[in-house]
Amino acid sequence: MQDTLFGEPPAPPPPADSPARQRRSAVSPALPDAALQALAPTLPARARLGTSSWTYPGWAGLVWDAEYPDAQLSKDGLAAYAQHPLMRTVSLDRGFYRPLTEGQYARYAAQVPDDFRFVVKAPCHVTDALVRDEDGRGRQPNPAFLDATLATQDFVAPALAGLGHKVGALVFQLSPMPRHLLHNLPLVLQRLRTLLLAQPPLTPTAPDGVLAVEVRDPEWLDPVFMPELAAVLREAGATWCLCLHAKMPRLAEQLPLLRRLWPGPMVCRWNLNPLHGAHGYEDARKEYSPYDRIHDVDHETRALLVRTIAGVTGAGQNAYVTISNKAEGCAPLSVRALAEGLAAGPHTK
Numbered sequence: 001m002q003d004t005l006f007g008e009p010p011a012p013p014p015p016a017d018s019p020a021r022q023r024r025s026a027v028s029p030a031l032p033d034a035a036l037q038a039l040a041p042t043l044p045a046r047a048r049l050g051t052s053s054w055t056y057p058g059w060a061g062l063v064w065d066a067e068y069p070d071a072q073l074s075k076d077g078l079a080a081y082a083q084h085p086l087m088r089t090v091s092l093d094r095g096f097y098r099p100l101t102e103g104q105y106a107r108y109a110a111q112v113p114d115d116f117r118f119v120v121k122a123p124c125h126v127t128d129a130l131v132r133d134e135d136g137r138g139r140q141p142n143p144a145f146l147d148a149t150l151a152t153q154d155f156v157a158p159a160l161a162g163l164g165h166k167v168g169a170l171v172f173q174l175s176p177m178p179r180h181l182l183h184n185l186p187l188v189l190q191r192l193r194t195l196l197l198a199q200p201p202l203t204p205t206a207p208d209g210v211l212a213v214e215v216r217d218p219e220w221l222d223p224v225f226m227p228e229l230a231a232v233l234r235e236a237g238a239t240w241c242l243c244l245h246a247k248m249p250r251l252a253e254q255l256p257l258l259r260r261l262w263p264g265p266m267v268c269r270w271n272l273n274p275l276h277g278a279h280g281y282e283d284a285r286k287e288y289s290p291y292d293r294i295h296d297v298d299h300e301t302r303a304l305l306v307r308t309i310a311g312v313t314g315a316g317q318n319a320y321v322t323i324s325n326k327a328e329g330c331a332p333l334s335v336r337a338l339a340e341g342l343a344a345g346p347h348t349k
Helices: 002-006 019-025 034-042 070-081 102-109 148-166 185-197 226-236 251-260 281-288 299-314 331-344
Strands: 047-052 087-092 117-121 130-132 138-141 167-174 210-215 239-244 266-270 319-323
Touching: 034 331, 047 331, 070 087, 087 319, 102 148, 117 148, 117 319, 148 167, 148 185, 167 185, 167 239, 167 266, 185 210, 185 226, 210 266, 226 239, 226 251, 239 251, 251 299, 266 299, 299 319, 299 331, 319 331
Parallel strands: 047 087, 047 319, 087 117, 117 167, 167 210, 210 239, 239 266, 266 319
Antiparallel strands: 130 138
């Protein structure tokens, strides 16, 4: 009688390693709409678009089938992200704060398809001229700044060993430098040259791999200094990472440096909408969160990126473009907008 009135007792939870428990803990991709499925095959084979990281619950319905906690996405979301029809690269940023091991890189590589390529940031203890406190304030000179041995040991070697042929771009992002170094850029450039030339060759392991340099100080793009910078990058077989950030000149003003390195690949990280100003990253985060829609369309950047990607890939070179949520409000939708622009063609270089 009690069984009839109150139903069956609840079944015990499945064991931790059972298929049922595994299904509940996995992150599943969103089902792409017909237009998105039709768009993906139209992209140039060498154009790899993606986002900066992937740990955003607000991408439910765009990348994920449901809203998952960010901790779960950090652990299990990459495989679902890589099933999105347009996502063929991602900026792996967490190693900027603490070096990743070969094993960690290998676990990431195992979660993505064979033609996926990673854009990876070097650890800040190599690329930051200052040792900073927990609030990000520079306190004292960093003795390891542009240390070539540490760059190999803590970044290039483990990334190559763990990611293998899935290495796309290994990016040395130089944080904003103190004034005395900006006044001695030729000296900094020679240290950078030493670092780049000391790295093991990428192509035997990663034929699509390239070293790239990104900065956050516009002084690097001074027309007087640019030829010297281009000469060092070319000598090292490295490239310039187009940094689309409010601290830097607009894309059109950075392209002359990329042209000096031609022919060669394109690496671009679209970080922050200039509407927010040079120090507006936190403002953009507050305004755009949870990153589920476009807030501020940057028509100028979209149009020029499409033309540049089309020109680079049309000449047989790789293009790696990763986009932050702080660029327009929702990185997956910005990726889709670039893909639609590329599909619309034709484009002039």
